[in-house]
Amino acid sequence: MKLGRLIGASLVACIVAVVAACGEDKALQPTETNTQASERVEKLIQEAFAQLPPGSSLKPGIDVKSLPCDDPTDGGPAGRVIVEKRYSILPPADGAWQADQVIPVLAAFWQQQGYKAYSDQRSDKRYPVYSVETPDGYLVTVQGWDREDHLDYTLGGDSPCIWENGTPDPQ
Structure with missing residues (x-):
């Protein structure tokens, strides 16, 4: 027994x-390295930007290749980082943005891509935001600001938590 x-x-x-x-x-x-993640974020932004009216342009803003991900919401270990990029979207030279030229266009494109809505605040007339998550965990976001006499938009992306060099640092 x-x-x-x-x-x-x-x-x-x-x-x-x-x-x-x-x-x-x-x-x-x-995981991907921060260089690979940065390239993936850039690709997602450029794919989205290509959906906007001809003559639009991107003005670089935030480009951070190593933000701490020490409080990950994915349940993974500390010590990882995220990559973040943000651009201002400038309207074609012949005018200003119309309300239906940016967020609705990008929301439709991302839905066609099968991306999952992450944050949908399109109904906020003053500061609308629409974010999606790709199947591999990247976030892509378009955000608007109603400046009363014109509309401003940003387009950005964030990677999931990654190891900066692709593998945990041996410590």
Whole structure:
């Protein structure tokens, strides 16, 4: 009887150890590097920008390749980073933005791409925002500002939490 309990206890301990090790390995899996993530964010922004009226342009704003992701919401380990980019979207030289030229166009495009709505505040007339999440965890956001005499927009993207060099730093 003691031998049976010992074998059973050992089997349970082994299963717990294997499950715990698998969970730990999953959390420490390699990711894209910050360079790869930056390229992916840029590609998502450029794809979205291509949907806007001809003559529009992007003015660089924020371009950060290594923001701390020490309080990750994905349940992963600390020590990872995110990449973030933001651009101002300038209207064609012949005028100002019309209310239906930016957010509705990008929302429709992202829906066609199968991206999941992350934040939908299009009904906010003064500061509308629409964000989507791609299947691989990237966020793309368009945000507007009603300046009373004209509309301003930004287009940006954020990576998921990644290891800066693609793998955890050995410490």
